[in-house]
Amino acid sequence: MRLNGVHIEDTFAEAFPMLGTRLVITADTPAWVQAAVVSMTGFATSVIACGCEAAMERVLPPDETPDSRPGAAVLLFAMSKAELAKQVARRVGQCVMTCPGTACYAGLRDGPTIPLGNALRYFGDGWQIAKRVGSRRYWRIPVMDGEFLCEAATAAVDGVGGGNVIILAANRRAGLAAAQAAVLAIRDVPGAILPFPGGVVRSGSKIGGKYKGLIASTNTAFCPTLRAAVPASLVPEGVESILELVIDGVSEATVAAAMRAGIGAVADLGAAGGVVSVTAGNYGGKLGRYQFRLHEVMA
């Protein structure tokens, strides 16, 4: 398949089931919302070493938040319910509760329960107050600037992690421009996040490596500087830079929509923009439950 001069390889992205949740964080100002979100989603790029993958889903205007203040929706994904619960408690406890003026609410209602305020309430040292408002239950935890309001629990959803798009470009500047265009397009897809810095990965990995005990190592097949040295190199002639976008979503359809948006944005730049081709990472279809075939996604 060729779109605007960009070759779309006939391959697939291999993705995995993950458990995800959405949190809504509010604060007095957008700046403090960002402070909390940046802190909470920091070091959450890959479950390989971070425990979870997380990023801001979108900014929420005051009329879309429970307390009519500026806010943001954040998505977190982990490999198990226990790990997700642990990461939620740690990150909300250390990064949201600590941030001045914030409150934290559940962004999902249906599904397995993940403790939120229920896990953090003990910080109140006996002075915490449970409060039911309508059908929702909150914890009010006394803190030094007043009170941290936190919904008692959130819900988990069966999500998909590891959807990906790999952009092969003539040079680093062209590759970065294409990746940034794709990031902007994907961020408009509800329910999808790009957990890596700026939404882009430059150090894509393969499973294992030559060193004992290594879980992952550099994806030599996609390293342009090793093209001549690695027999299984997948770097075509004329490609100097390769960037990957890793996508997590709340459903298979969401990840597919995000991939479509990203590839479409890259294709819009076209060969004239220095993009050579688009491919995806997989493990031969043996590991992941989900396969996103690029030609089907773009059909």
Next chain:
Amino acid sequence: MSGIVLTIRDPAGPPIDMSGVLPERLAEGGREALAGLMLVRGRGRHRLDALFTLEDSGPAGTLILHPGGAVLDGVGTGMNTGEIRVEGECGAYAGSAMRGGTLAVAGNCGAFAAAEMSGGRLRVAGDAGDFLGAPLAGGTRGMSGGSVVVMGNAGDRVGERIRRGLIAVHGRVGSLCGARMIAGTIVVGAGCGPDPGQAMRRGSILLAQAPDAVPSGFVDGGMNDWLFLDLMRKELIDGGAWPSGFPTAGTRARRLIGDRSAGGIGEVLVLAEA
């Protein structure tokens, strides 16, 4: 199947115990089962259709009572589902031990309304008597769920020993509102008699103005912003339970914490001082 309108035949006379007259009886056995219910009035037992006329009318599953001037005690007692509308006044025990459904009273209701209620909704357009949402006589547990909205005033010991749920009184309440309260929320739109929250453990009493007197076990926590008030305001405005005397914006309130003499960490929040 439509609802049933019950109109009292003889308003004069002793109170009638209505505690078995429930929408679920109508749903289970139909009009005939309802008509055959035996009710106690004074010292006598009477068939329901001897005390009331029955007319098919209104939405399905709904009982509409026209009490005239009669005293109807125990309306909606133990109710689980459906709706009862009282086009007049209720006696004592309206909605007591109620578990679900809706009871709407167009007039006033007597003492022990919503006593030991655990679910459902009670709406009173007039005033309510003493012990609203409190334990029944000899009981140890007050309301444990559901919501009560009184558009007028209420008597003493509103929400005594309440454990869960919401009581909203748009008007004034008497003394000892929320006494021995365990949790839950009580909202009072006008004046509050002395000693709200005496011996309370947890829970919130929201007042439009400072009470006549505060129990000695309360400490003044000062003014602050309480974000949950914003959530509560939205929820209660939707349900008609946010008193008109309460501020329509802002989250500031004075917080009194207590009752420390009982080891409690409940709160009396005075909103009008904001």
